[in-house]
Every structure is written in structure tokens, then in C-alpha cells.
Amino acid sequence: MTNPVSYLPAHPQARSGPEHKAVPGVKHLIAVASGKGGVGKSTTTTNLALALASSGARVGVLDADLYGPSQPRMLGLKGMPDSPDGKILEPMIGHGIQTMSIGFLVDEESPIIWRGPMITQALTRLVYETRWDNLDYLIVDLPPGTGDIHLTMAQRLPVSGAVIVTTPQDIALLDARKGLRMFEKVNVPVIGIIENMSTHVCTQCGHEEHIFGEGGAKKMAEEAGTELLGELPLDIRIRTGSDSGQPILVTSPDSSLAAAYQSIATRIVSAISAMEAGDESAAQAVPTIVME
Template identity: 55%
Template sequence: MTAERQASGQADGHSHAHGQGHARGDAQGGQGGQAQAAPQQGSELLPGVKSVIAIASGKGGVGKSTTAVNLATAMAAQNVRVGLLDCDIYGPSIPRMLNLSGQPELVGERTLRPMANYGIKCMSIGFLVAEDTAMIWRGPMVMQALEQMMRDVDWGELDVLLCDLPPGTGDAQLTMAQRVPLTGAVIVSTPQDIALLDVTRGINMFQQVNVPIFGVVENMSYYVCPECGHRAEIFHHGGARETARRLGVDFLGEIPLHLDIRTTSDSGRPIVVTQPDSPHAASYRRIAAGLIDKATSAVGGAGRSQPRIVMM
């Protein structure tokens, strides 16, 4: 049976998160928004990973995955051993953004070796299904697939694992918060008021499950015309900074709306890699350096927070 057919999980309600498919999820059983099992310790899922950082957003369309990829490449450029876990089961985009294709190599009976490019180890459901496959899965199946991509992947020794979460506060966020001792979470937003409402919800969700908030990033913060240099604040400006101040969390930095960031992401050649001397790459490097410091401090101090089970 092909990996594409195994991952579709539509005919019999069983989830197979990779080619040797051994996770099973009952499509009719359980509530997607509730945890059905006790949380596992992080050492069981990610034994060689020092810190795990969730990259999240309250709503879609704010450039969260682009931010996650460029932060990962910026960390790799600073000699950090970094991995990137694509937690979006329904719309995985990380394989294309990292110019990765094909299927991961199977090591032993049930362990996958992550794909890699630009110094980043990566795992995504997108490696296991065709790009246009519609993943019609219920919550428990999503949760089991995420656990498999942590437990059954040979991540090796990593300083940081970035987890690119889907937008919102659903099953993927709940799984990560309850199963993994997250070192911290980063919230990505655009400056307009409607996006910032969801920033507040996202921060509240992580606080409820005992995950430290590392801070907020304002993406598409402003636009500078490449022809005349005129600056336009298309989506407003400074809203994420003000929201972070109001909620008592750090503001990590702002990323402009720029054509080069979009085109390099679409082509699988992140701007931090292809234009390392650009001011946009410098913005990502500054934010990445701050996150490295926060993760190092958290792990070297009290250690990673243990997951707390919350019925949501």
C-alpha cells in the first residue's frame, strides 16, 4: 500500500502517519477538542531535544510558516542544531518552503529519518502524501499523527525544535501543549486589529496550559516601495507591540511586507539563505538570536515546563 493511501485515512477511519503505518485513530470515537490519554513526558517523545518552541498564530494568513522557516534558517546559520516540525496536518507547507520532496528514509522497523536542507532537520505529513491530498481526519487522528512525528522520527541531538503550528487553538495546539514540555511559544501576527484579537486568544490558550510566552512577532509590519522608497503601513503598524505591552509579554520584532520574502519562500529558497546580507534577513536573525537566548535561559534555569492536561 502506498504512503499516500495509508495517510488518507478516509475509508476505514485508521490513521497511518508514515509508510509503515502503525498509528491508529478511530474516526468515530472521541472528541477532537478533548484529551483522551494522560500526557507523555517529553523525554519519551523527543529524548535528544534540548528545547521545543511553538510558532503559533491566532488566525491564518499572517505569514507564520514563512516566519518559522526563516527563524529556523537563521538559527542554523548561528550554528544551532535546529529542527522544524510541520504540525499542520491539513495544510502542510514546510516541504515546499524548504525545497524538500520525496519520502523520509525508514530506519529499522518503525523509525523515520527526518529530511534535511539548509542545515535544518524537518518532518511533515507533506512528505507522506501527495501535495494536493485532502486530509479528512478527525481530531484524535491528528493528535496521533503529531505524536508519531515526534516519537517515531530519529531527530537526534537538537538544540532547538521549532514547531510550526496551524492557526487557531485546536487539536494540534492541544496535543503539543499536553504531550510535550514546550520551552515556550511565539505568537506571529499582522498589525491590524482583527488579527490582534486572535493574538490575545492564542496567548490565553498557552497560558492556560502552562506554556511560557516568549513573545510576539509583528509580520507584514510595513511596506517600503522598492522604486521610490516610500513607506506605507498597509495593515496599520505597531499593533502587535502594543498588544504585547498590554498583555505583559515581550515584543520580539517586526518583519516588513516585502516581495522578496514572499518569492523566496514560494521557491523554497528562504531569504535568510539567499539574501543573508539583506535587512529582512537581519530582522529574522535578531529575532532568532533572542529566541535562542530565551530557550537557553529557560532550559538552563528551571528547565522545560511539564505539560498540564486541560479539558478544552
């Protein structure tokens, strides 16, 4: 297995300033974030990517949670990516999704013990030294919190927008608000909020219950002036699918669970299209100065 330290330059170059450089082969880059761990952000990322792909889009996933990569397992991928020239990595393909993760380059049980500059360099290389093949959307699975990786994303990558994943409980919403405010401060548009584990339906009796609280994400979206993209249930099929590398969008594409993810994906696409239309209108509104 490749030594993770060998993947980085010995002395990372100093950053001269914020720079948003286009990612070759990628049209739109969407960040999926959460303020708190354990809210189902990575599972949501995987199923959203598959939902977008089911509509005919070309989709990739970048696993930016370098300390705890999970996309290889969730997409049923093992092994190391090819690199014909020894420089550029070929993305692994899981269920039709182009995927890159530090998890492909280190042993699954090996901890990543890196400081900020090394993490920044690793993320930048994973983004720009992967041969993304004509993607409509590259979904970036961010780690919890608001640290070096998030700042690198905002300062160096052309992020079209961010999606915040939370659960209804107050402690998760508190951290989710921090994540949302972070994107606002670095001028990354927040597409909307997804409430995960919104309700639980008993598999024995069918009783539905808001075990983590009710309406928290909706209230948060209203306060922040953004959109509640959707509410996803706590369902054992989602969990088992993620653990086995067979997500619910693959095993049950016609189910109500799959439809919930597809509805959210549709809202995300609509929001990005509206942003693009707004940018075009703004550009057209700028008067042309003619020198005579």
C-alpha cells in the first residue's frame, strides 16, 4: 500500500493568496457539509450523487473527509486507482459514479496523522490531479466542522454552492448553523439544508415518530433565508445499504426512499440553474462603454 506521506511534496509551497482555478473536466462543484459528525452527511452525499446520475447527469464524488474517508466503502470500491503517467490518478468507478478518496491510497485502518499544510496539499492534489471525465457535478463530501479543508475549498476551488446536512435535534442544528455561517463568510452560496433522520417509521407496527425533534431544519432555513431541500427518514435500509456498498438508490431505485433523494437532487439542480441565470443576467446588465 502506498505510504500516504509519499503522496505529498516534502515542502508544501506557500500560498500566495486566494485563487479559484477551474477543475478540469468538472462543470459544477457542490460541497456537502455538516457542522456535526454522525448526522449522515456521507450517506446523503452518496445517495444524492446516485440520484443526480439517475437523471442522466455525469456525476463524481470527491471524498474530502481525509481523516475519516468513507466513500470507498459506501460505493463498494476497493484497490488503488490507476495512474498511467505516474502523476494523474484515474477515478475509481462505483455504481457509475467517478470517485476519488484518500481511502484508496492508504490502508482502511491506518490513521491520517497530518497537520494543516499537509491536509491542504493532499486535498488540492486529489482535486486537480484526478482525471475527471466530463462531469456535470462533482459532489464533495466534506468532514464535519469548519477547519482547514473547508477553508481550502472556499479559497481555492470554484464551488458552485454548498448543501448543509443536519438532524432535527438542537445540538446538531447549533453546529449546522456554524457551518452555514462559515460558507456565508467566505462567499460560497448555500443551496439549502437537508434534514436527515427526520422521522422514524417502526418496521413492526408502522408508527412514525420524530425521535430527534421536529421542524428544526425548516426553522433554520427560514432564519437563514435559504431553502429546506428535503426531509429524509431514519431507515435501516439506508444504513445497511451504505455499510454494504449497495446504496438504496441502487438496490431500490423505485422506492419512496429513492424518490426522496431524487426530489432533493432536482431542487439542487434547479437552484444551480437559477444561480447561473442570475449570473448571466447580471453580466448582461453591465452597460457597454463605447469610446468615440
